[in-house]
Amino acid sequence: MVALDGLPGVDVSIVAVNQPLTEYEDRDDEDNDSDRTITRYIEAVTGQIFAVRITVQQGFRSGGDGLAFYIHVDGSKLLDCPLVRNEDCRTSAYTNTSLGCRSASDTVQQYRFTILETASDRAVDKSQAEKAKDFGTIVVKVMQVQVSGIVKVPTDLSQNAQRPGVVSEKLVKGQSVSHSVDFSPAMKVCSRVVHKVSPVQGLPNPYTTVVFRYRSLETLKSMLIIPRTPSPPPLEERDYESVNRDEFLELQRQLKELKEKAAANVNIKQEIKRERTDDNPRPRKVARPNRASTVLEFDDDNSVRESSTATFAPRSEVVDLTDD
Structure with a gap:
């Protein structure tokens, strides 16, 4: 869950199976967070349905009538725009969840992770090239807005729900992008009221931007965002x-x-x-006997035999000292 420093009490998270996905920071990236942009990494699992959850604490008041959250994926045009008004969180915390791209007030195509298909021999498509830097991202632009009424016929945004398709490897070289977002078939959901809004004049527009970079677990480990398994x-x-x-x-x-x-x-x-x-034809060496010594000799059958040698008394010289 990303807490917005510039908007205390406001959190944005990506959820799957009603649980927020674990967020990771790239601590080696000096541009990871700037004054009004927050970047986090999340794990993408192929085929997993996800949603964007916005939570605002009780008592929060914006600089206008409320906050609008403009959602884009992979460099797309607007897919959904949840609104949280000041009055929504007057007495309790308020949660608004974007399930996917809205084609009507009660019809949605859910967000879903899928493998990004690439081809080395594919020519660079101009429309893809313009979005390439945003492949593998979910971008939520938070704006402080004035509410001026209700839209009777909401805009059909389903035409913006287009996945990148097969892209040239040249476009994503060096980005370590593993997945993209596609959309489930349209499904009926609870109808919601759509308001007409406009940015508050004199405030930054957008006020804050949250960027979720989604990658496979293997890619996150190769980038050292997640420590490798020892x-x-x-x-x-x-x-x-x-x-x-x-x-x-x-x-x-x-x-x-x-x-x-x-x-x-x-x-x-x-x-x-x-x-x-x-x-080796040379015979085995036999120790040269010394006087009064015991000698160990080897027989032909490699057995050891002990023998003693006689003591040789040294021959002494006799000197005759008698007179003739």
Whole structure:
């Protein structure tokens, strides 16, 4: 829900299944919000019906007779214009919801998210090029207005309910646009009174603009609007109590694979050692015996035999000291 700083007590949100969609800010975009423009990102789900909900708190008073909310999608012309008069919220909060494009006071085509179709070989269409910068947006222009009467025959706005169709990839390059808005078949709804309004002179027109940029979840993550889902830790680092049956079987498979690799490595090392031994014709070295030493010798069958060597007494020199 976007709260309008310039209009305290006024909120605008996009809702689906009667619940407001989560809004995200692009904190790296310095132009995300300006004095009179507020930009938020929302997730678009293909085929999802949505609406624009306006909520005004009790006691709010505009600079005129009320507030008019002009709604456009994907650079379209006007699709709907809900009105909230000062008297509507005199005793309680007031909510007005735009369900879609109005073709009559009691007939509406609901807003719906759909995939934006693009083609690399499609020529750039001039009418599409003029709207390209607004693809993937829902724009709500808030105006302070004077009310001057009731419109007996409301304007049929259904001719403005046109989706972009297939567009050239060149038009949306660098915009990360994933979806567009199309409209459901016309349906009957409760009739509403349509008033004739005009902007209050001397005030900014529009007074505030709210821009909702809708993208797929994957696109929002790629833009880092929504943090990427962290990769789960390896199975071997997980707490065993949190491992399900399939993951446990995967652990068993990985363990078996590791054992097979280890066994294969041992066999390879033994084979290499055997080849080196067979290729080396030199006899095995035998320790040279020392005096009174024990020698370990290898037999032909590779068994070890212990043998002792005799002690060799050194031959001493005799000196004759007797007189002749």
